[in-house]
Amino acid sequence: MPPVLPRPRALVSAYLDRNPAERDALAGFLTTLDALGDPADLAALPGHITCGAVVVDRHRRVLHLRDEASGGIPLHPGGRVEAADAGLPATALRAVAEKAGIPASFLVLTSEFADAPIDIGVRDTAPDPLRGEPARRHYDVRFVFLLADDAPAPALPEEAADVVWLPFEEVPSPSLRRKLVASGPDGTVVPANASAIVHDGRGRYLLHLRDADKPWIWEPGCWALLGGGREPQDRSPYDTVVRELAEEAGLAVAGLEPYAVEHVVSTLGTRVPIQLFTGRWNGDPARLRLTEGVMLAWVRPEQFPHMTMLESTRELLERHAAEHPAPAGAFVGEEAGPSAAPSGTVPNVVGVHLYLERGGQVLLGLRHPDSAYAGGSWHVLAGHCEAEAATACLVREAYEEAGLVIDPADVDLVHTVHMRERPSAAPRVQLFFRARHWEGVPELREPDKCVAWQWWDAKDLPEPTVPYTRAALDGIRAGRAYTELGWTRHP
Template sequence: MYRSLLPVRALVSAYLDRNPGERQALAGLLTALDADSDPTDRSTLPGHITCGAVVIDRDLRVLHIGHRASGLLLTPGGHVEATDGALSATALREVEEETGIPPGALTVTSAFRDGPIDIDVRPIDAGEPAHQHYDFRFVFQLAADTAPELVLRPEEVTGAVWLPFDEVTSPTLRAKLTASGLDGTITPLNASAIIHDGQGRYLLHLRDANKPWIWEPGAWSLLGGGREPQDSTLGDTVRRELREEAGLTVEDLRPYAAEDVTGTDGTRVPIQVFTGLWRGDPSALPLTEGVLLAWMHPEKFPFLTMPPSTRELLERHAAEHPPGGSAGTTGGGASAGAPPGTVPHVVGVHLYLERDGQVLLGLRHPDSAYGGGSWHALAGHCEAESATACLVREANEEAGLVIDPGDLELVHTVHLVDRPGDPPRIQLFFRARHWEGTPELREPDACVAWQWWGAQDLPSPIVPYTRAAIEGIRTGRPYTETGWPH
């Protein structure tokens, strides 16, 4: 039923570390884990694993149901199914099937987030060969102040009641709950960081797309993670996660908000969000998890694959912290602190992607401010970042392509003025030696089509300097000047 019993062994090992006096009582379970048969399969004898949900409300009462087959008052639970990804998932499925409480109405506790509070051994002999149930009991708290309306399964359940800890029907569970220290308070279990530069940009993390077991695979998110035993506070958690995930240190992190997100198991996960200022180059950070770190402006958020809760959080922060401060250029054109007469140049980056003699071009939206209705290379403007970091970001934002900066090679430079009075521009064209992904329309308000064109048969209309750059690349000419008065 399970691809591996390693997760089950880990749960049992951690449980016995907390409850060493129960090793003898669980000897049969330990033997079953060492046997060839699957102890999570209900056909395995002389014993197999079942799972239960210990659902606690804010008044420290535990949900019990009348079990029709046995006539007993029990916590919800049952046998493991082949589709259950984890033992805790069995408990969540059973409580929803038997009482109608969905995973989204529940949250795990900080004390029992990683394993069962109790493993009960129950003999079963009614109507089937005598055997034992090793019942793994997982604790969940109601996420709201009041319980959702119960929808009981009549063929299995005769009724439901909420009982205080000292009236819980299972003696072993009752003892552990009484000694647990649970007080009904829901505390954040994870910590994340809104990192911004004070100029309207936000540092976002693109998570791995092909890891379905992680939270929000393939989405843009905040850096952060779960609290570990060595973390004295959630502030310690977020600082450790920033170091581990990106080698990043932010000096003045402050609490910003407590938010709820949906975890990988469907439960509600409370997160403490911190915020802090940083103005570095994301491409220089040693990213150890995920695909990419990049600066993003709020206007990009609607076009990014991102959990709605994260987008709403960032938009709220952006509304409360409008751009301002000392970074950037002055409004008149000369860079702050630059020598008199200096005129800043806009730096653009362009992707030269070649496949079987064809190059990738995008058709600009007719309403685009630049090049509307014309074919153009994938391109963007540099912010406070290196040119290669900018191009890596733009390739992912605009077309869903993943490129390593080390696979980029500068192959042409265009120095131009589009029209008299316009700011001069330096347009850098980079060839990607390797990339991952197939071009997608990620920003349909800017680009309406991606297409491969023969380098000798370029489409029309095409942005003139793009044509000049492609022709220069094909002939080995590294530089083009256009638009300058002679």
């Protein structure tokens, strides 16, 4: 079962912060939660604690079910917590699906309550001599969901007799009725999240690589847009996206404009409407103050299919790229034309290479036989530097090619090869960085480029090894910082 966030005790405490007058009535509930051996073990919750779903449609009505078991009294869908439920809201969502036939993907959390309860109902139950159960208090933790306009009509199981949609003022529970009337969710689904499509106007998009070791977050291990959920101080989705850009990356983008509203599925399975904004920025991601995730990088549309990202994110970016093509003649990073470089200057391609050493062995990858470069040869993990810092490129390539997570602060430049493979080829500067620390085990993330990762004795490299790679590894072992290859030397 995935981590339960927030845990029941914290969830109820937050509810009491908003409803302090109910603290005495819920004291027994807190005592019960405190007595649990593992607060995250939902299956340990006693039977007199249930979770209910308050489903609100756009006519300000609440879904209720009426059957023989309830004596004809209309009740909102609810049920006891099960071990497989990933949190208390998940119990309420399961009850809606099982008892009313409405999947979670047609329900939307409200911006006001999110995954916190709108109400906790309390009632005393009579003793049950047949079951040997004493009189006790029953607690019903109630979560509010908005019904999407395209939601299917409730599909009831055979034992359910009727569906009743009740206006707020007719909801049977006094406490729930009072809170619904006071908060006034009108059933209109509005974006509670906001994200930004940040591009440079030349075909590049600023993407955020999210943490892969946090399965409870949205899009773990994926490339995504910067953005997040609305907070109480945000007056609009625009306020949300501006705040999120500043908090996540210290980034301010001038001229942000609304682009579209997209819908995704949350970790709970509910629908999440996201207001998307678009704006231009052309700075260096390596200089941003990243506070969440692994890294930020400029990415071209042709790279999207080779990156780990949600299909919905890829389709969104491809649509935007088709609508905003790069100017003719421009290339990423600089403006084309005679002013791009001083007269007589020949651009040098910059390559970055990862030198990983473990117990006298170095990590090499076997290039795919059909690779356009060095097919069938052994090579260190490498890539071409784009309009980014070399260390940022190294970090990006290590994750994209092998799933390795490296902090740019943990790498050192240990060798440089300045080379020209043939007189007509562009000169290249090949930078080799040693990583002092890394996380993860090498994976085949791009099997069309690399078919195997293997550790080799640095003194006995395999054949064939890419020649300049062998020269660089020999130079590193010898303590040399620089190698030249392919240049004609004049006496």
